[in-house]
Amino acid sequence: MFHENFQVGYFGCGVDPGGLVPCPGRGGAVRAPAARLDTQAETILAGAVWSRLTRLTRIGAPVAFLAPSLIFLLAFTYWPILHAFFLGFFRWNINTPNRVFAGLANYRELLLEPLFRQVLLNNIYYGLLAIPVAMAIALFLAIQVNKRFAGCTWYRTIFFYPTMIPMVAAAMIWVWMLNPGYGPVNYYLKMLGLPAPEWLYSMEWAMPAIIMVSLWKHIGYFMIIYLAGLQNIPDDLYEAAALEGAGPWVRFRVVTWPCLSPTTYFLFIIAIITTFQVFDQVYIMTQGGPANRTNVLVYYIYQNAFQFWDMGKASALTTVQIVLLFCLVWGASRVLRMRVHYQ
Numbered sequence: 001m002f003h004e005n006f007q008v009g010y011f012g013c014g015v016d017p018g019g020l021v022p023c024p025g026r027g028g029a030v031r032a033p034a035a036r037l038d039t040q041a042e043t044i045l046a047g048a049v050w051s052r053l054t055r056l057t058r059i060g061a062p063v064a065f066l067a068p069s070l071i072f073l074l075a076f077t078y079w080p081i082l083h084a085f086f087l088g089f090f091r092w093n094i095n096t097p098n099r100v101f102a103g104l105a106n107y108r109e110l111l112l113e114p115l116f117r118q119v120l121l122n123n124i125y126y127g128l129l130a131i132p133v134a135m136a137i138a139l140f141l142a143i144q145v146n147k148r149f150a151g152c153t154w155y156r157t158i159f160f161y162p163t164m165i166p167m168v169a170a171a172m173i174w175v176w177m178l179n180p181g182y183g184p185v186n187y188y189l190k191m192l193g194l195p196a197p198e199w200l201y202s203m204e205w206a207m208p209a210i211i212m213v214s215l216w217k218h219i220g221y222f223m224i225i226y227l228a229g230l231q232n233i234p235d236d237l238y239e240a241a242a243l244e245g246a247g248p249w250v251r252f253r254v255v256t257w258p259c260l261s262p263t264t265y266f267l268f269i270i271a272i273i274t275t276f277q278v279f280d281q282v283y284i285m286t287q288g289g290p291a292n293r294t295n296v297l298v299y300y301i302y303q304n305a306f307q308f309w310d311m312g313k314a315s316a317l318t319t320v321q322i323v324l325l326f327c328l329v330w331g332a333s334r335v336l337r338m339r340v341h342y343q
Helices: 034-087 105-112 114-145 152-164 167-177 184-191 206-231 235-243 248-259 261-275 280-285 297-307 311-339
Strands: 020-023 028-031
Touching: 034 311, 105 311, 114 152, 114 206, 114 261, 114 297, 152 206, 167 206, 167 280, 206 261, 206 280, 235 248, 248 261, 261 311, 280 297, 297 311
Parallel strands: none
Antiparallel strands: 020 028
16 A cells, blocks of 8 residues: 555656655656756755845945935935026026026026126136145145155144134134234234235235135145155156156156146146135135125025025026036046046
8 A cells, every 4th residue: 555645646656755656567666756856946946046136135235335325415416406407497586486487597697797707707716826826835745744854744744734624713713814903914014014915805815815715724635645646656766767867856857747647637626626615715704805806606606595595596506606617627637637647
């Protein structure tokens, strides 16, 4: 008698749950391959599931790590940019609290507005003066503190320290220092017999004063980046140049400057972006005056949005700033990347 759970199976013979097939025509019981096939199928299925899980893990793990940053970028960068671009086509101010579609009217008004042109010229003047001066002084300081001498670490710290001070605090310090009545800058200028300008109250000296504060604040950061670039230059190149009889200037021109081209390229792009982010020092020190001589693009956006309550115009200005900044960075990248030497 066969097992009570005997079933008809392989080759028409009975199959019991143990896998033995009673088959008299084949010389007794034979092992049914059904269990083996089931095992193989389960193994293949498990392998496929594991492979799929592994693939999902490889894709999902980076996404999971990037998700917090991506969420913040979407919420506080990309969405505001798109929303500002959208609002730039509407009249939305204190006189028209309900948004009214105006097409390109806000942009036409900007092109015809003399103050907008002056603000752009102020920003260009700021960048043309601040960027080359900051990079030149930072490179000079980096070369000096890269030398081996007693106290070089202290000098690096002293030059870098202003970078750590918040711009609002730094601007308030410089408002006191540049005060024409009791500020220490004018006090020492008068002691030396030099003219003491009105600084923040002068139409000629207000923007140079803003630039001076920005240089004092940012040169330390540029210096540290240049210092890192200098320390990555192999000493063999300087030794080979010295063996060829190259002096200090020639070594700088044929070794240091070409090897620092990636660093210079990076700092130049950062400086362009920083030029169009100037706000804190203008807000604290001059509030765009005198006679809008220090009014820059970000401060002008702030005025239209939160002083004049003209959100449509402010959004159009924001769009213009983003497009202008993108074009400048793209143009600088196209011009400079062909002159960058990574080896």
